[in-house]
Amino acid sequence: MAILKSSCNFDNTTDGFVCRFTGVECWNFDDENKVSALRLSSLGLEGQFPRGLEYCTSLDVLDLSNNNFAGPIPSNITRQVTYLTSLDLSYNSFSGEIPVGIGNMALYALYIQHNQLSGQIPREFHGLLRLTSLNVADNRLSGLIPLFLSKFPASNFAGNKGLCGPPLDDWQLIN
Template identity: 65%
Template sequence: MAGNTKFVLLFLLLSSSSPCFGIEQDIRCLKSVQGSLADPGGVLRSWDFENETNGFICRFTGVECWHPDENKILSLRLGNLGLEGQFPVALQNCSSLTGLDLSNNNFLGPIPQDISWVMPYLTSLDLSYNSFSGSIPHNISNMTYLNVLNLQHNQLSGQIPPQFTLLTRLIGFNVADNLLSGPIPSSLQNFSASNFAGNQGLCGAPLDDCPPSRRRWRPVRISMHRLNDQSSIGVAVGFVVGFVVAFYFPHLFVCSERLRAYVVRI
């Protein structure tokens, strides 16, 4: 109940923020996204910023607004447009964004490590079917409103951040067909095994159990100088002790009468 109240308060806050501020920021956001990405299909080039009527950006392909007559972006649906480039960090200027879909494009490079700061209010993030690489940012766990996180069919590596236990609102999660390894966090083990498939190094429910950890033997470096010194001392001490024992107790060591006589003479 408290979580729902918190989300309603967020909605009211975003809705009541300064219209001028929202218009300026969101228009700047779309201009930057348009300029930072390769657009072979020309979809983003169709965004015409010369028209300054109320809600004009709401009619752009892939843009959904909070209200059709207000230039405040609710979500960007840019999937399957053939877009190319790295993750558009200009999205930080879309101040009220709650949904982002960049799936089925040709994005590459890392997902920004500060993505929760860039887009703190996201409820849905779909980056699937691209070529994103590197680790999954652990600070996604700070996106407390997140309901859906789709990262499948990329080249992401490393572990699923254990901090994802903080994403208590998740109802959709998929990281299949990446290069991930390590144990699956317990809070995500209720999702289907198919949502983790294609990651050779992942283990734990709902996949196979993780292998028991093995104790690693670490080689110990021995100084040859020190070893030689200790060996020399050991030989010297052994010679002296052996000589003394042989002198006073020859019957313990000498079996031959000839050798015994030689020892007695000494």
């Protein structure tokens, strides 16, 4: 946490000062700095899913992995981070169900492994047409894996005792 505190000087009011904070990446558009990525992995952050992300209107990448976040992933996550292409919430203690709205995002990568998520993988994930990386391993998920996700390796679904269906069926017999 000291790394994050040492980089956040809110007394500085120069244009783009936030872009010098640890884990904040920006791009410049029309002489205006826009936050494009928050890479806040392994900073000892804790609490619930951060509020106020809707003000980062150009946010493309959100990485909160390897921290101590807990509680549900907000059901309105798609309104908070509308334009994400990469979402990494892995290795935290998020709980509850996976919000169905995630299926409406334009994600290329979704990492939510090693949490305490429960329920089924939403059928709405069929809307994730650009998805090239997915990992939901080691949660408390149950039900049938949607067929359109069977292209991902079985190991990316492992550790969910209630999950079944391809690609897990043969893999579970071997392991």
